[in-house]
Amino acid sequence: MNVIWSIKDIVDIATSRQKNKFDFNICVSGARGNGKSTFLFKFFARFPVFKPKIHQIYRRADVMHLLEKCQYTTIFDDEAIRTGYKRNFYDADQKLLIQMLNMYRDNFNIYGMALPSFYSLDKDLRDLIKVHIQILERGIGIIHLPNEHNLYSDDKWDMKYNKKIEERWGKAKAKNPDFRPPYSKLTTFRGYIHFGDLTEKQRLLYEHIKQTKRKEVYDEEMKLESSQQVNIYQNLLDRLLLKKFNREMLLEISLANGLKYRAVRDQLNRLLTEQGHDERVNDLLQASKPAYHNSFNASNNLNEERLKVI
Numbered sequence: 001m002n003v004i005w006s007i008k009d010i011v012d013i014a015t016s017r018q019k020n021k022f023d024f025n026i027c028v029s030g031a032r033g034n035g036k037s038t039f040l041f042k043f044f045a046r047f048p049v050f051k052p053k054i055h056q057i058y059r060r061a062d063v064m065h066l067l068e069k070c071q072y073t074t075i076f077d078d079e080a081i082r083t084g085y086k087r088n089f090y091d092a093d094q095k096l097l098i099q100m101l102n103m104y105r106d107n108f109n110i111y112g113m114a115l116p117s118f119y120s121l122d123k124d125l126r127d128l129i130k131v132h133i134q135i136l137e138r139g140i141g142i143i144h145l146p147n148e149h150n151l152y153s154d155d156k157w158d159m160k161y162n163k164k165i166e167e168r169w170g171k172a173k174a175k176n177p178d179f180r181p182p183y184s185k186l187t188t189f190r191g192y193i194h195f196g197d198l199t200e201k202q203r204l205l206y207e208h209i210k211q212t213k214r215k216e217v218y219d220e221e222m223k224l225e226s227s228q229q230v231n232i233y234q235n236l237l238d239r240l241l242l243k244k245f246n247r248e249m250l251l252e253i254s255l256a257n258g259l260k261y262r263a264v265r266d267q268l269n270r271l272l273t274e275q276g277h278d279e280r281v282n283d284l285l286q287a288s289k290p291a292y293h294n295s296f297n298a299s300n301n302l303n304e305e306r307l308k309v310i
Helices: 007-019 036-044 060-069 094-103 159-175 200-222 226-241 247-256 261-274 300-309
Strands: 024-029 074-077 110-115 131-137 140-144 189-194
Touching: 007 024, 007 036, 007 131, 007 189, 024 036, 036 074, 036 110, 036 131, 036 200, 060 074, 060 094, 226 247, 226 261, 247 261
Parallel strands: 024 110, 024 131, 074 110
Antiparallel strands: 131 140, 140 189
């Protein structure tokens, strides 16, 4: 019988760790619009110290500030793909963030990350996560816990093994659209979690903060020198011409840098025309391999190509 968790169960784990002088890092992954932010807002709302206008954030610098200056607080990193992506375009502070999560763990903070794919995280950052919740659809998620006591493996999340399982599911799904993956076969599986929607008041507050703070971040990034932007697109184009991307990878890189996929594609098409190439972006993208869910569908080779782009 599968165990059904509640948000209160996760809150109890986080609170227990704080009482025992530990911090608590949680990651929530899943497709856009499925409820990652809804879950984290409801989770953090259970803590009296949570002040959304302060603790719902969109800058890596703000994460680091709260980690360093605050104790027993909450940090809701609503677009963590911009904070912890393996090799972001703007990753000068990423190693510092990982160091700070280690250095200031005795501040006993609760840090929550929302991002599309758990395995897009830098490995060192991924190893600091204590609970991973994979959202399947609105209101339903899977609880994953690391295998902390692996004696001979440095992969707490059994990425390679679980990836093979999901690849088999992808093939089964291709043959039978009604196939339902047995998630309990994953070595990190610990049960399911059910949760409801935000209240109207919570939704209005969340959306207002999101729109305000995201605009501030985008306005700052628009001030980057145009030459830097050109170098970014040229670097992408060089890799694209070698057919090192599939659409999923290009989409993920776009998301990681706060860019719309369509805008990135159009800019690359413009560069292709200017440089005398007949192909379009869609002609140069690799075919994506079938997979049932995006949490495990990037192979080590594809991850290495992501690293080379930046």
